[in-house]
Amino acid sequence: MFSPVFGFAQGLDIQPIGIxxxxxxxxxxxxxLPSATTGPVFSGLIESAGVVQAAVRTPGTLxxxxxxxxxxxxxxxxxxxxxxxLPATVEEVAFSVDDLAAREAMRAENPDLFRRLIEEGHLxxxxxxxxxxxxxxxxxxNCYRSGIDGAWGPGxxxxxxxxxxxxxxxTWDDPQPSNSLFRAIIINGDVACPTPVAAARPAPTPRAxxxxxxxxxxxxxxxxxxxxxxxxxxxxxPKLSIGGSGVFR
Numbered sequence: 001m002f003s004p005v006f007g008f009a010q011g012l013d014i015q016p017i018g019i020x021x022x023x024x025x026x027x028x029x030x031x032x033l034p035s036a037t038t039g040p041v042f043s044g045l046i047e048s049a050g051v052v053q054a055a056v057r058t059p060g061t062l063x064x065x066x067x068x069x070x071x072x073x074x075x076x077x078x079x080x081x082x083x084x085x086l087p088a089t090v091e092e093v094a095f096s097v098d099d100l101a102a103r104e105a106m107r108a109e110n111p112d113l114f115r116r117l118i119e120e121g122h123l124x125x126x127x128x129x130x131x132x133x134x135x136x137x138x139x140x141x142n143c144y145r146s147g148i149d150g151a152w153g154p155g156x157x158x159x160x161x162x163x164x165x166x167x168x169x170x171t172w173d174d175p176q177p178s179n180s181l182f183r184a185i186i187i188n189g190d191v192a193c194p195t196p197v198a199a200a201r202p203a204p205t206p207r208a209x210x211x212x213x214x215x216x217x218x219x220x221x222x223x224x225x226x227x228x229x230x231x232x233x234x235x236x237x238p239k240l241s242i243g244g245s246g247v248f249r
Contacts, residue, residue, distance in 0.1 A: 090122045097123050097133070097186065107189070118186050124179045131156070131177050137185050138163055143193035152177050159193075166191035 072080055074088040093113060095102035106114045117123055125133040131150040138144035143166075144159035157175035164172040167188055174181070 084120055085116055085122065090117070093117065094122060097125070098136075103186075115187060118183050121179060121183070123186070124182065130179070130182065134177050134182055134185070135159075137182075141191050141193055142195060143191070145195075162193045163191060166193060 072082070072086065074086060074092045076082075077084070077086060077089065093106070093110075094117060095106060097103065106117075124130075129150075131152050132148055135144050135146075135148045135150070135156060138156075138159040139148060141163065143162040144156060146155040156177075160172065160175040160181065163185065164170055170184070170188055172181070172184065
């Protein structure tokens, strides 16, 4: 977008200056105007790539600026004394948190800018995704070993302690989810949490047992009673006959 800028300062008419905004979110700064000007109204104008930048740093010997004028491009925060990163800078250098290769590349190449991106909250997750984002980070390092469900329970709180136990120079007392916790984990980088070893159970102590022996007395089998022998048939008694001369059998 190209827009002329007009102004009035210290009783002097200011010439129209063309300002081309590089992108939405560029910031304007105050340009210093001396109380008396014999030459051009604005000095130190720099023309680069067709963009007229009329933003200049205020020397300590000049009065306070009296007109807003100029464009600050990405990466010029230090030059103009801006404390936070400009939106244009963030858009240019930001990376996705789950892109581990891009994250580690920027940490190695520009650690100061990396830290500013994180500490100023430019990469903070959405509020409703904070718990899950923390669990994903901690699970990737084996500090969190439960399901990624966003519920912040005892396992999640314990994982925070396990993470910071691996960092000799950093302590963390609050295991609750927060943007500050998320930033601390991203800035301090990866650790490798050991998997807890289950404690071996002691072998059970054998109990003294008393064995009772049961003595069984075996008796000889009782023979089945024999069938009684049939009684001998009775002998017929001799018949007596009486004759004339005596008794005859």
